[in-house]
Amino acid sequence: MSIETVAKKSKVLAQAIRQLREALEETQEGMARRLGCTLSGYIQWEKGRRVPGGVWVLKMMALAPDSWSRRLFQEQVLAGSPQPASPAPRTRPVARSASTTPDQRRRAKSVALEAIEILFELGEAGFRPADQKLKTLADSLNRIAGDFSRASGLKT
Missing domain, CATH: 1.10.260.40 (lambda repressor-like DNA-binding domains)
Known part of the structure; x- marks a missing residue:
């Protein structure tokens, strides 16, 4: 170029x-x-x-x-x-609170879904780093869900 x-x-x-x-x-x-x-x-x-x-x-x-x-x-x-x-920017550790309110949970879900949609749209448009990040995110979420289901005795 x-x-x-x-x-x-x-x-x-x-x-x-x-x-x-x-x-x-x-x-x-x-x-x-x-x-x-x-x-x-x-x-x-x-x-x-x-x-x-x-x-x-x-x-x-x-x-x-x-x-x-x-x-x-x-x-x-x-x-x-x-x-x-x-x-990539350095990320700061997120402070964990003792409990999460329903509003905080809904907001976190909304933010996460919006981020997934952005990554998906960028991937569809041919932006390869977004495809890679989306796959990494999906793999991480599957691992986390598996950890929680094993801890709670649920089947995945």
Whole structure:
């Protein structure tokens, strides 16, 4: 791929990132906070100086205000992304509470299903890292479900 092609694709991706921020009526600082990245890193993505990795792109898609906006962002990302190169972000351990309320459980389910849908849509569009993440997620969920069913005496 030529340098000109990479530069053009980077600009398309940067424009998609900026349009998403504007659709959310968010500042650059607010987007960085919502994504959990540094402000300088976010600005580099929005200006097309760096390309966000696949995990960051998925986080951005999850912020899209509706399915139409998410689909538009996805199409722009696929048009503008040669192959995201940034390393995956470090994740922080999730603090565990003694109990989970029904509302927290419903919210967690909603977030998980939305993430699965995003990964599926990206995979359908040919974004190979999303296919790999979806398979890894499915394998992990099957292991976890198996652990719980054995612990509770249920059959899987």
